[in-house]
Amino acid sequence: MEYFVQQLANGLTLGSIYGLIAIGYTMVYGIIGMINFAHGDIFMLGAFAALIVFLILTSFFAGIPVALALLVMLIIAMLMTSLWNWTIERVAYRPLRGSFRLAPLITAIGMSIVLSNFIQVTQGPRNKPIPALVTDVYHFGDITISLKQIIIIALTAVLLTIFWYVVNKTPLGRAQRATEQDRKMAALLGVDVDRTISITFIMGAALAAVAGTMYLMYYGVATFNDGFIPGVKAFTAAVLGGIGSLPGAVLGGLLIGLIESLWSAYFTIAYKDVATFALLAFVLIFKPTGILGRPEVEKV
Amino acid sequence: MTQPSALENSGLMMQAVKEAVFAGAVAFGLFILYVGIETYQDINNALVWRTRWGLLFSFVAIAAFGRFVVVGFIKPHLDKRKRAKAKAGIPEVTDHKGFFHRHFLKIALVLLLLYPPLSVMLAGTQGSLKYVDNFGIQILIYVMLAWGLNIVVGLAGLLDLGYVAFYAVGAYSYALLSEHFGLSFWVLLPMAGILAAFWGIILGFPVLRLRGDYLAIVTLAFGEIIRLVLINWTVVTKGTFGVSGIPKASFFGIWSFDVGAPNNFTKAFGLSMSSAYYKIFLFYLILALCMLTAYVTIKLRRMPIGRAWEALREDEIACRSLGINTVTTKLTAFAIGAMIGGFAGAFFATRQGFVSPESFVFLESAVILAIVVLGGMGSLTGIAIAAIVMVGGTELLREMEFLKHVFGPDFTPELYRMLLFGLAMIVVMVFKPRGFVGSREPTAYLKERKAVSGSFTKEGHG
Numbered sequence: 001m002e003y004f005v006q007q008l009a010n011g012l013t014l015g016s017i018y019g020l021i022a023i024g025y026t027m028v029y030g031i032i033g034m035i036n037f038a039h040g041d042i043f044m045l046g047a048f049a050a051l052i053v054f055l056i057l058t059s060f061f062a063g064i065p066v067a068l069a070l071l072v073m074l075i076i077a078m079l080m081t082s083l084w085n086w087t088i089e090r091v092a093y094r095p096l097r098g099s100f101r102l103a104p105l106i107t108a109i110g111m112s113i114v115l116s117n118f119i120q121v122t123q124g125p126r127n128k129p130i131p132a133l134v135t136d137v138y139h140f141g142d143i144t145i146s147l148k149q150i151i152i153i154a155l156t157a158v159l160l161t162i163f164w165y166v167v168n169k170t171p172l173g174r175a176q177r178a179t180e181q182d183r184k185m186a187a188l189l190g191v192d193v194d195r196t197i198s199i200t201f202i203m204g205a206a207l208a209a210v211a212g213t214m215y216l217m218y219y220g221v222a223t224f225n226d227g228f229i230p231g232v233k234a235f236t237a238a239v240l241g242g243i244g245s246l247p248g249a250v251l252g253g254l255l256i257g258l259i260e261s262l263w264s265a266y267f268t269i270a271y272k273d274v275a276t277f278a279l280l281a282f283v284l285i286f287k288p289t290g291i292l293g294r295p296e297v298e299k300v
Numbered sequence: 301m302t303q304p305s306a307l308e309n310s311g312l313m314m315q316a317v318k319e320a321v322f323a324g325a326v327a328f329g330l331f332i333l334y335v336g337i338e339t340y341q342d343i344n345n346a347l348v349w350r351t352r353w354g355l356l357f358s359f360v361a362i363a364a365f366g367r368f369v370v371v372g373f374i375k376p377h378l379d380k381r382k383r384a385k386a387k388a389g390i391p392e393v394t395d396h397k398g399f400f401h402r403h404f405l406k407i408a409l410v411l412l413l414l415y416p417p418l419s420v421m422l423a424g425t426q427g428s429l430k431y432v433d434n435f436g437i438q439i440l441i442y443v444m445l446a447w448g449l450n451i452v453v454g455l456a457g458l459l460d461l462g463y464v465a466f467y468a469v470g471a472y473s474y475a476l477l478s479e480h481f482g483l484s485f486w487v488l489l490p491m492a493g494i495l496a497a498f499w500g501i502i503l504g505f506p507v508l509r510l511r512g513d514y515l516a517i518v519t520l521a522f523g524e525i526i527r528l529v530l531i532n533w534t535v536v537t538k539g540t541f542g543v544s545g546i547p548k549a550s551f552f553g554i555w556s557f558d559v560g561a562p563n564n565f566t567k568a569f570g571l572s573m574s575s576a577y578y579k580i581f582l583f584y585l586i587l588a589l590c591m592l593t594a595y596v597t598i599k600l601r602r603m604p605i606g607r608a609w610e611a612l613r614e615d616e617i618a619c620r621s622l623g624i625n626t627v628t629t630k631l632t633a634f635a636i637g638a639m640i641g642g643f644a645g646a647f648f649a650t651r652q653g654f655v656s657p658e659s660f661v662f663l664e665s666a667v668i669l670a671i672v673v674l675g676g677m678g679s680l681t682g683i684a685i686a687a688i689v690m691v692g693g694t695e696l697l698r699e700m701e702f703l704k705h706v707f708g709p710d711f712t713p714e715l716y717r718m719l720l721f722g723l724a725m726i727v728v729m730v731f732k733p734r735g736f737v738g739s740r741e742p743t744a745y746l747k748e749r750k751a752v753s754g755s756f757t758k759e760g761h762g
Binding site: 029035045048049051052053055056059076080083084087091092095096099100101102103105106107109110111112113114117118119120121122123124126128129130228232235236239243268270271273274277278280281284285288289290 | 326330333334335337339340341348349453507509510513514517520524525528529663669670674677718719722723724725726729730733734
């Protein structure tokens with residue numbers, strides 16, 4: 001039982017990170033209907049920004065409190081990825097908005113290749129380890145929960161609440177939902193569609209930066225190709241939960257995190273990703289639009 | 301055309317300067333951390349950093365200058381040309397073709413057939429290896445894969461992001477069956493195709509109900525599952541070590557290319573020992589396989605099944621209401637596409653003599669899909685051109701030794717191969733979203749055949 005609860009905690013931590021990335025996928029998909037393949041690499045850029053900021057901070061202010069350092073890392077990483085995602089949308093996706101559906105997918109894949117290779121060229125191909133930032137652990141009986149895990153889960157919960165509020169209760173969220181439903185009609189009714197889409201990309205990127213910073217704090221290492229696997233998993237999570245649905249993305253992320261940690265704990269670690277992907281295929285056979293996705297009604 | 305007035309011109313320049321400053325500021329923000337600061341490990345293995353202001357400055361300068369030129373000169377020029385074109389009323393696609401255009405395919409085929417002897421003549425027996433193997437065979441493998449994927453994506457409109465899985469199935473089928481049962485290439489080539497087709501159907505069944513992007517992620521997952529199984533099922537596949545010592549293909553069993561064999565090709569003809577002959581043989585083999593793929597694709601497009609694929613791509617609901625069986629239509633598209641991937645895989649295994657899961661990563665699927673889309677989906681010629689430009693172009697980077705003289709001896713052009721590949725994907729898509737060949741030749745027509753613009757065909761929703 002203790003073992004199970006322990007794995008549950010690990011799974012929730014991992015799932016939170018996936019969920020944060022998945023929101024970026026699902027929001028962009030919801031609003032312009034494209035798979036933003038480069039989103040995983042935006043997450044990687046966030047982790048690298050946090051890493052570089054950490055190095056600068058520790059070399060200038062040796063005794064800086066960890067909480068402050070984390071906050072600065074988080075904010076700069078968020079600004080950084082927001083600027084990147086904004087630029088990417090302007091340069092690579094916006095010119096193709098009226099084009100056929102596969103065109104932005106190809107530029108997104110191209111962008112993903114560019115971003116990971118850009119970091120490989122500028123920062124080198126080796127693993128970048130940093131010293132452990134948060135080392136406190138708490139014992140509840142036989143269960144050990146680290147402060148890192150608590151931070152990640154709590155931060156995810158807080159951000160999701162803020163996010164949910166923004167999307168459902170503010171004028172910005174209303175503009176987003178209107179753009180999602182009918183872009184042309186929203187534009188006719190005075191919604192600045194371009195601006196709304198840009199803000200959506202920025203929001204997704206900021207969450208990816210949070211995920212990246214948390215990933216760096218949790219594992220203490222970053223590599224140029226870190227974006228791919230978490231990116232694909234988060235995308236899987238978004239689809240599993242029903243792409244376009246915010247709670248679905250988080251649910252999918254948590255589900256995948258749990259499956260991964262429980263499968264590695266009780267079966268073999270080698271096939272954990274196979275289990276995740278097989279589950280995705282299995283769920284989609286019975287619910288072709290994901291767990292919380294709205295069934296697409298296609299009219300002739 | 302009237303010359304723009306001086307006032308208009310200075311306004312344009314002002315705008316260009318403004319935009320250039322803005323682009324420079326954005327570039328500064330984008331690159332300050334990643335380019336301006338370099339992280340590396342010092343002697344104690346601790347991660348430290350140093351600044352690279354010079355490099356950062358050149359990035360910012362390039363961005364600003366590039367934007368200035370685009371806004372100030374290129375864009376007004378393009379606009380002017382577009383207006384002139386619209387005034388003259390020249391349609392985008394014309395039926396008027398020059399001699400080269402009309403006989404393009406024949407000329408291309410003759411050139412391909414002459415390519416190996418030409419490279420032997422120009423670069424010598426040993427020197428031709430590079431051109432025949434690294435360029436010729438490499439490009440033709442991608443042409444074949446892209447033509448195979450074209451059946452699934454371009455004709456049937458099913459977005460497949462895991463095509464490399466079938467390539468892997470074909471390669472491992474040949475590698476493992478030849479190792480354990482000692483069967484020859486010519487027996488295993490069709491078998492690899494059939495096994496891959498079988499896997500295509502296995503993938504096809506669960507995804508029959510899925511549409512568009514759901515289909516994309518499941519196919520991606522399928523590709524990853526195959527790769528992960530290849531890595532982890534070490535008893536059979538030897539995991540990441542891969543299968544080595546895969547036998548070479550023989551000349552239909554008449555002549556062998558193994559060095560020790562009594563019926564060795566070079567011995568039989570009294571030629572000097574060289575692997576170049578084997579490579580030339582492989583070149584013609586993959587060329588024949590490509591031609592077979594093209595022939596099958598062209599013929600299928602005129603057959604009921606091909607018409608059903610294209611109808612499915614355009615509108616699935618209309619398809620169903622007209623009584624087309626979408627299940628068999630989708631499954632045959634997956635199976636035939638996969639079979640071609642399997643053939644290419646078996647060829648790849650015999651060419652490399654070694655297969656490992658490393659060769660079948662998602663990036664390969666992405667590259668193949670990119671070639672299909674960049675070529676203009678559905679157009680065989682366009683896809684071949686895209687493969688030559690994208691694969692040949694990146695291979696060319698390996699050869700650019702002279703760049704070392706420009707950028708110093710530490711410069712390795714290979715590092716920038718994928719970076720440039722990705723950039724090329726973006727640039728081509730942004731400027732030619734319909735791909736290199738933007739016109740289609742319909743198979744059904746009234747009275748006379750007319751090419752139509754690619755914009756008239758839809759890519760469909762799975």
